[in-house]
Amino acid sequence: EPEVTQTPSHQVTQMGQEVILRCVPISNHLYFYWYRQILGQKVEFLVSFYNNEISEKSEIFDDQFSVERPDGSNFTLKIRSTKLEDSAMYFCASRNRQGAINSPLHFGNGTRLTVT
Template sequence: EPEVTQTPSHQVTQMGQEVILRCVPISNHLYFYWYRQILGQKVEFLVSFYNNEISEKSEIFDDQFSVERPDGSNFTLKIRSTKLEDSAMYFCASSEEDNRQGSPLHFGNGTRLTVT
């Protein structure tokens, strides 16, 4: 069964450094998402992406965050200058249709980001 893949599985970085988290969504899916889950907390929506542009973003997704689909397969999340509170598990997800219309999310296994 096709799956969403994320790399790396674990990233350790120093405060203030830039990180890029990478995702390969399922190939025939049109909608892409980033979520994060701080340890012990709930899964939080960051951003959704459709037709090569951001369709929705949350308050968490400030100017330090950006997303890109540099080619036909990858979907990346960049954090420009990491802060300690950015430490979390970051999940990429994709869906065939808009999840807001009920199309299910398919999640990757996440990247655990640790900011020291």
């Protein structure tokens, strides 16, 4: 079964550094997402992306965050200047249709980001 893949599985960085989290969505999916889960808290929506542009973003997704689909397969999340509170599991997800019942999100295994 096709799956969403994320790299790296764990990223440690110092506060103020830039990080790029990488994702390869399922190949025939058109809608891409980033979610995050701070330890012990709920899974939170960050951003959705379709047709090479952001379609929706949450208030968490401030100017420090950006997303890009640099080629036909990768989908990246960049955090420009990391803060301690950015430490979380970051999940990439994709789906094949938007606004449709029976089009669930398919998640990758996540990248654990630790900011020291």
